[in-house]
Amino acid sequence: MAGSTFGSLFKITTWGESHGAALGVVVDGCPAGLALCEVDIQTFLDRRKPGATKFATQRKEADSVEILSGIFEGKTTGTPISMLIRNTSQRSADYSEIASYYRPGHADYTFDQKYGFRDYRGGGRSSGRETIGRVAAGAIAAKALAQLGISVTAYTYAIGDITINMEHFDLNEARTNHTGMPDREANEKAAAYLQECMKNLDSAGGVVACSVKNLPAGIGEPVFGKLDANLAKAIMSIGAVKAFEIGDGTAAAKSNGSINNDCFRMKDGAVTKTTNHAGGVLGGISDGSELLLKAYFKPTPSIFQEQETVNQNGENITVQIKGRHDPIIVPRAVVVVEAMTAVTIFDMLLQNMTAQMTHLQHFYKK
Amino acid sequence: MAGSTFGSLFKITTWGESHGAALGVVVDGCPAGLALCEVDIQTFLDRRKPGATKFATQRKEADSVEILSGIFEGKTTGTPISMLIRNTSQRSADYSEIASYYRPGHADYTFDQKYGFRDYRGGGRSSGRETIGRVAAGAIAAKALAQLGISVTAYTYAIGDITINMEHFDLNEARTNHTGMPDREANEKAAAYLQECMKNLDSAGGVVACSVKNLPAGIGEPVFGKLDANLAKAIMSIGAVKAFEIGDGTAAAKSNGSINNDCFRMKDGAVTKTTNHAGGVLGGISDGSELLLKAYFKPTPSIFQEQETVNQNGENITVQIKGRHDPIIVPRAVVVVEAMTAVTIFDMLLQNMTAQMTHLQHFYKK
């Protein structure tokens, strides 16, 4: 069944494989009149480009976007925006060997079980390159949100055991170092840890955090369309994510109501909360405070150590994976988390516009 | 916008408020020919009934289900199954006071922001009673799964700081004690902790785990329709859930690839994994091993301590919530997690049936 479409009103459909001709996305339902050009998209894509950090595969891909539709005279027209990114650095030969066996931690086995065979070149559709379409779409959502004064910012929160100190928070640091951590000290520790992992032919996991600021209260739909439920799906759909949290997340389960409840107080004539354990969502609807989520990534499954597995003939074998692989997924995943958050938030902002009859009466009175 | 429908092929639509006339669910897309009667549903509903444990509100509700459609001669007909549960113990007077202010940790404020006003009686649609429809639908999904040999089992994994010891696992214990913990020792500690919380007019959080056994490999759709992404949405859509994990979850982020990768090995002629850090899902598709997820619940927001908040006139006030409230959500939420897992899994089993042309050729060759 079709699983490559996400969203209701702002709807994205991604396509493409690691070593196919190209990857891309169709963004349908973007409101008309948003100024948009290829630079807006490229800026986002460059943040996930291989080779951008020393902890990423040294494979070089230009990942240049071409916008094929939906823009006229520099603005979105309201019709689908199709974006294309050609693959240019396909060395499929690297992968011919893995055609015959199942890499541990990868989707080789499950794709075979589902479809009867698979595009084994670089993981095909299950490759991390699949996220290119998400990032291109996220660039549009983020630009639209910015016009409404809403900002979405993701960064590396932890790598292995090393967690950032929020008191050192420096976004500029995150955007220029190799780990994506907004804390110079943590970055240095994490870099050392990753060097160690690489020396051991091993890989590491980590955590990406994402913050949404200036989100109005009232966004999200009760029951199944909760803002955090949709964000959970958006984030858990990113390859290698194994857990999702909103606000205090897992820690809330050890807390007590007297602590975990955020009290309301008036401030400058507005309703505010004195704390934000909830992470900006109450009953699945935004409460006007900062929205905070975390995505937990497993270590890159492609490691250079010898591993046990089975081949397609049903024989136990020992393998050693070759090719070009990131020792950690997290730094390049930061922009993917940001993109998926932006896409989800923007879609739900659109959904919220029909919540009250007075909205309709105002809109259609003209 | 419509947020009360979940699922693609097995689609559920819930409705109803805490203190309205009734609650219910319409289950559409259930395959024809499943033997089904009200007892199948009631058994599930009784597990979430208030008054079932001493750590639940002492409000008495019969929560008797009536099946109104979709069954003929004891079997599902393939058409929508409508189920109705009347509210019988509405003491709305308890709630008249809260009409005027926003309870901390509840959705009062966010509903007002979204809709302009709210049904304040018992939280209306944001009440935990909303889950009745989910549980009734889950009973159907679970029965259908059982006919395919697939079992879905949820239990309390932790309460506050007390976590079960998997070596003591005893499901019968979980189904008969007051905490839902499948470990007698942990149950006793947790019970003592909850008594302490109640004495302090406070509430506690906890964790529900859910295991799916005998799930075939191949279930789940790549990219946005990943099995774990849909489960994340299903579980995070349950009120008070603040985090979702699959397999090792958050712990995977601190692991290394050499440990976290599950190796494949042949066993009795079948492909198996030697470990299950992944929790049964690779690339968003089931791998044939046990599926394991966890839902983290915040403490019940309704506590009897004095709290600070604001009222609808924008004044800072101090409130003390009255009424009948659970000191912990978790024990009654166990069956809700089980239900949502069953609904999601069954829907995705249906979706998977069209994955290969050979399936179609086989199906339509008759």
Next chain:
Amino acid sequence: MAGSTFGSLFKITTWGESHGAALGVVVDGCPAGLALCEVDIQTFLDRRKPGATKFATQRKEADSVEILSGIFEGKTTGTPISMLIRNTSQRSADYSEIASYYRPGHADYTFDQKYGFRDYRGGGRSSGRETIGRVAAGAIAAKALAQLGISVTAYTYAIGDITINMEHFDLNEARTNHTGMPDREANEKAAAYLQECMKNLDSAGGVVACSVKNLPAGIGEPVFGKLDANLAKAIMSIGAVKAFEIGDGTAAAKSNGSINNDCFRMKDGAVTKTTNHAGGVLGGISDGSELLLKAYFKPTPSIFQEQETVNQNGENITVQIKGRHDPIIVPRAVVVVEAMTAVTIFDMLLQNMTAQMTHLQHFYKK
């Protein structure tokens, strides 16, 4: 698969069988703040009630609606509105005979082929009683549209060969006579024709027209979400409808561009069209003029003449249908067409609210 849900933002899910316990509908996504009570719904339901005209089955059904959720203090809350109509006049014994064979023109055979068996009592889910849920939902949509100044009006346009004369148009006539024709003369001819059909143990078909007035320009989404495409689905999903037209419909295929094109002209400072061959839709989007559609109904398949058919043992047999049946579907279907048109139009009005970035900037600037 689930086929009982219609709409995107204003989403309706109907359920129930002819001779089950009840029928109903869940309306999700209705904006909050619409004044609504059971009388609003009952007024619509009474227009389709059996026994309302002499050309309808004399089966007596109260068809009283009960609203179970989604209303608080007389207004919609934004959460699902569940409505229930109990069946009270089930004489299933009438139908025991048809369990064994396939009635010509009915869905008995196709349901058996699809589901392996069927609820044969009165056609089960394929009965015309299924439309009760549509009408209840349509009553809500129509009331909401009325608040925006938009009216939806259906009437009988033709019965057999007898077509109304638009110059005699009198809606009051349509609402009080037995045919639903807004033309006294046509009504008389049609009544005589129907008496003749009944005498011959035969049935007749006819045409329902529906007009939407004061619909703003801009409603409808390009390509697959065209306003007329969604209306076509809405109307063709009503049992017994065999053709759908918008504007001049089939006649347009015989016309020429020079005649069929509606010219634009300024009138009182507004863009208007000098003719309306298009029926109010250009490129799938409303153009601000009257929207006009027609639904063509086949004759009631239940006739009292002897007919040839086969039974479930695969034997050729001759049957004579008993029970209570309408000699024509059209008069009772008028309100069903009106309801489905209202539901579709209202859903698309909601969809249109996010078409431009300036709409969002205006909405969220607060």
Next chain:
Amino acid sequence: MAGSTFGSLFKITTWGESHGAALGVVVDGCPAGLALCEVDIQTFLDRRKPGATKFATQRKEADSVEILSGIFEGKTTGTPISMLIRNTSQRSADYSEIASYYRPGHADYTFDQKYGFRDYRGGGRSSGRETIGRVAAGAIAAKALAQLGISVTAYTYAIGDITINMEHFDLNEARTNHTGMPDREANEKAAAYLQECMKNLDSAGGVVACSVKNLPAGIGEPVFGKLDANLAKAIMSIGAVKAFEIGDGTAAAKSNGSINNDCFRMKDGAVTKTTNHAGGVLGGISDGSELLLKAYFKPTPSIFQEQETVNQNGENITVQIKGRHDPIIVPRAVVVVEAMTAVTIFDMLLQNMTAQMTHLQHFYKK
């Protein structure tokens, strides 16, 4: 809102404008293992290519398809199939004039009303070139259906007043002449009529019929997912279609039950119908006989006669449209109707596979 996606399990998303860089479609949910290459698609595209008949615009477009994803070693992989067709013959200068006014019968005015502005080059998204994506997707559906023994065949049924004689039916004639009529005599009359229209600087309408053979009984979902309801939406979503019929269509409304009912009879051990007034659908579900539908197209709105209209300054003006335009839409629309029918039918064949528990038990017992 997003309107460029169609289908549930076999889901297509089209994009592109008449004079943009390219047009295309993403086909998601195609079962894995279907042999597919660009020739399969090109064959379909060539049937709608401008310049293919003398009654089509003489604009030359190669309309060459490039498949960018979803195929590996000559077979579909189950992941999205992205297809791209570059625009090569854009003479936007032809259109600069129409930027300022609203062409009668076109969507210029309605797009402006909806989006605030429009891509005026060749109609942008509302151009007939939009159907390229539909045809490319339809080629895949048709190939998959062929593997199940199901054929979909469309042809021109009428042009103006000239209707084909089914007794002369010759598909080869339709595929090689300029009108698409499968009747040599009718073709000649229609060709003469069209020459007359062109001489008068006018345009003509017509009817496309489509037949589906060997469709199994049981396809279609009750109530809103009726096979004919989904076909109606599919066909009415094609630009310029003003009416849709299934089986006898509008004629059924003038018939009587005793004639319109198709009797069942056993034939060679199988249930058959002695007539097919229903057009292969009973209660929205296929009955195993030939499925027959008709699409009524209005005359091409672009005519070379002088017409009255208004401009964007709100002034009444007289215009004479230039450029390259088909005097009739129908011959090139034949393959579009065939494509949309194939896409709809194939989607619903997939949906039907989960109708019975026994199907699941059979599928998952392995």
